[in-house]
Amino acid sequence: MKDIFSKEAILLLKDGTQFKGKAVGKIGTTGGEICFNTGMTGYQEIYTDPSYYGQIIVNTTAHIGNYGANDDEQESGSPKIAGIVVNDFSEIYSRFTATESLQEYLFNNNVVGITEIDTRALVRHIRDKGAMNAIISSENMDMKFLQAELDKVPDMSGLELATTVTTTEPYFYGDEKSPYKVAVLDLGIKSSILKNMASRGCYCKVFPAETLFSEMKAWNPDGFFISNGPGDPATMNYAIDTVKEILNEDAPMFGICLGHQVIALANGISTYKMHHGHRGLNHPVKNLESGKSEVTSQNHGFVVDKDDLEKNKNVVMTHIHLNDGTLAGLKLKDKKTFSVQYHPEASPGPHDSRYLFDNFITYMNNN
């Protein structure tokens, strides 16, 4: 495995920009939308988060791989990213409880990556030019080949991905004897969301993305949860319809990230694709109701249109992103529904926003 690091690799962006580096993970070719995450910890959680499906992740932190890989720190069964771009990759790791090195983990899970890249230059490029498609290859450096492969990568706008990553069959999570029953619409759920629910006394039934409302309702849940996930929310009529029906029922409902966007769309509020999105563990969000602020974990390329929301009399903005003033959370005036753009379950990231899960429990209690 040692010799893999001496193997050349290339990163080619849609606008023709090239970066040369060394191979990590599996030798091969991979394409996706390139975006960067500024977190300094939690690479394994990021790589396994289904919301990153179809994306090549640039880790801005200087070193990746330092503490190896650990089966307990996955957000889904396997890595969901399309590839990784790093500055300095540690093959040798240090952690007593780690099960393998990150190289072994990526190799075993068929993730193609590139290291020894001036990631800072790359981030500055993405910051200026916006998120775009890219391709990494450590097997074929031929420009024609790379260009052809790059052309095959679909555009993220208008792309529906939730049905690709969702569970195929419903499953249960948590203790059957728990006080609350939560029906979870899986659009690409992170396992730590379920852990947060279960630890607060929720017994969850996780349904595939295209499950009909009637089927979820038949389980007789106390509340509904609309999960995070990848892709363009505007393409997801199936989920938007389900959410509309839940709203009609006026059952307690909580949405995170993609789920939040779907809830907005179900209320006739539009979403749009951001220039290069928010991905990191240090995003400042102010809770407009409490006046307090929280450091949040974020991962989104699309966002709910704030101006559109302000026109809607039934929906209230509850949270705002302090850096760029984008919408970070909303609630419905006369209903028991609320949602946030960011990740209160963190993993990776700060735990400041876990109170939102408690709020959900309160909603169910009051119902």
Next chain:
Amino acid sequence: MPKDPSIKSILIIGSGPIIIGQACEFDYSGSQAARSLREEGIEVTLINSNPATIMTDNVTADNIYLKPLTKKSIVEILKKHKIDAVLPTMGGQTALNLAIDCEKAGIWENFGIKVIGVDIDAIETTEDREKFRLRMKELNVSVCKGKTATSFLQGKEIAQDIGFPLVIRPSFTLGGTGGGFVNSPDEFEKALTKGLHTSPIHEVLVEQSILGWKEYELELLRDNIGNVIIICSIENFDPMGIHTGDSITVAPAMTLPDTVYQEMRDLAIRMMNGIGEFAGGCNVQFAVNPETDDIIGIEINPRVSRSSALASKATGYPIAKIAAKLAIGYNLDELENQITKTTSAFFEPTLDYVIVKVPRWNFDKFRGSDRRLGLQMKSVGEAMGIGRNFQEALQKACQSLEIKRNGLGADGRELKNQEAILKSLANPSWNRLFHIYDAFKLGIPFKTIEQLTKIDKWFLNQINELVHLEVEIEQFTVDTVPEDLLRTAKEKGYADRQIAHLLRCLESQVHKRRTDLGIKRVFKLVDTCAAEFQAQTPYYYSTFDVENESVSSDKEKVVILGSGPNRIGQGIEFDYCCVHGVLGAKEAGYETIMINCNPETVSTDFDVSDKLYFEPVFWEHIYDIIQHEKPIGVIVQLGGQTALKLAEKLNRYGIKILGTSFEALDLAEDRGSFSRLLKDNNIPYPKFGVIEDADQALELSKDLGFPLLVRPSYVLGGQSMKIVINDQELESHVVDLFKDFKKNKVLLDHFLDGAIEAEADAISDGEDVYIIGIMQHIEPAGIHSGDSYAVLPPYNLGDFVMQQIEAHTRKIALALKTVGLINIQFAIKDDIVYIIEANPRASRTVPFICKAYQENYVNYATRIMLGDAKLTDFDFKPVKKGYAIKEPVFSFDKFPDVNKELGPEMKSTGESIYFIDDLMDDYFMEVYSYRNLYLSR
């Protein structure tokens, strides 16, 4: 909540003289806080007895009191000014302790003063180990098993309960003074007695030892409504057992997974919220069990600390500046990120680089001291390296240390004695880092090194990789070394000099080869956000990567070289001078570029110079920056010996030295030429000679006569200088010197026994000379000028002597063609003034004189160096009232085994200023009466 409108005037308490454990980081915090408050239209009053600080400058505060840090001084100030609040969190433990004293004496209450930025009860909780333990228990934070003892018997009982190994921590002491590890009952009694004695309240905590656990620090900020952010995570390379001030530290944390880090973050916030309600900065220390990831809370400091200064420089987030704004009522979400200017101050900085801090020790100044590192801090300064990877940052930090190494390894100076290496690994001292490298080089197994040092294997592997890389490079010559390999070496922080050593060629050949191959330094920005946003702040570091972000403007620029890590003989005084050099050059219309590597300083604040390069003051880095920026010249005379010793090479490479020329600087250092200059000008000097071995020394002594002052040439702070009175002592010292300073020459001066010492500082523009101040030492000649009490102006020198001093100063300054500052030291015997030495540069006493006379001499001198002004352009108006006494301050309590005698070698770590109206002053009389006491032979 926005700004509290009831606060219009604030008192900031400084940290006093520099001592080990409390250094110039508090000048950084105090001055940043003062500037931050004045921005808000608040009147700032400052008290600090340390004159060599920017915080006590009229550029920083409205009312400045250079007074002893006592309740008496505080009352005096409060009577004179209408003060609304006191901010005691910027001046370290000294300021906090004074604030507590004032609180207990009811002073704050009497004058209606609000204490801001801290909660007095919180200080008590954090400083009293037992209260701390109890509170942590309530908060459900794990702490070490332990109990406080207020008596010897109690201590013994506790030890019996917990079992060995143990730690003893005295309450209310600075930098862990008096504490230590105890492995067995027979060591315990002595350690317990010592601990009980050191604690001002005779209380110690006897605690379970967690030696070898991983050690971390988090830096927090909290506002009035309870918003908390973590500015930086710092991981100690050296595990638990070595004081964090003596540990090599790394940011961000390198070996923490998110799960453990977030748990630590939660604990830190809980701890801060649990000790009291206050808006400001806080530092929390943790230990992590490497096998189980269990976290233990070690301590919490509810104030700005040494680590906050490091965290500020490491991330770019100005902690003290923001903490000051929080103290007056602002909330974090109401403030902007000072670096991007477009995003919020409520966020957590993210790094796309690594910083490594390496402490700087001065054990050579404390003969006979226990050099082992432990719970008590012993280092006198620190250097920080910034790189795109750990190895680069580590190499840069090592290059910054100025300990005659070119970085880590590759200089042929490694230790090869296996036994000595193994001993050093297990008993860390200042050189353990180097010995880890030596151990790998010698082939000592990884496991053994890991076992002896308990350092995390990720770090050890990084060093091991360097050793492997060197072996690979050594197979080539400068012409055959492959481009890839050369690039890798540069990316890993190797200096051209180190590579030259490996390739057995000259540094210049490596530089040429790599520049020919296009392997060039690029400069990247420290921006708090990993490039997510555009940043406005010109704070750069160098690396070897693809993109360069530092755009060189077409303005006329001046480079000011900083003074590197603090050490005895070269401390905060020179940073004071550098900052004023920058401000002076700015006033003269130049773009100013600061190069320095000391994270504790004001000069490395990103808003001092127009451009800051946080880089080693090391030839290669400076040369590459100069090549990139193309300044009109470089100022070397403000940054002490660090900057000055680069003059020769700058001159050789045709780079203009602003002010006094290299030739003149060199002439003053060369004893032979300088004496000829004195002779030509009819200026007396003690008889002297230069020798190259002990035989010559004995021969020469007959001619010069005893006592003799013996010293190597070109040294700092009187290093290895000694007065000898007979053949035997002479022989022994000369033999010692040639052992330590192999290629050097040794100077013998006839020592003027019983002489009076004085020194003068002056500014010259090459035509005129203006003497800014003359100071007379209180102790007789023989004590290093840095260690002696001195009085400005002289207190009992007659007119005839004063005239000689003035005349000699003028003559020498002009003969040396001084342009800028000069310091001359004199010995006066039988009314004749002899010259001991002349240094055409800013001296340690310049800031003292600036403060005493309330004149900004460094600014004037800088403008003269730049050719922007002549002496006649300035209207000097020194405030001359009474006398100012310079009091040296020592840190001997950190080295109990060291002889406290003073001599020609400097030992003090700091100084304070004391003003008296006349010579009948009690304080002066007391100092004067003790003048002969400390002189050693």
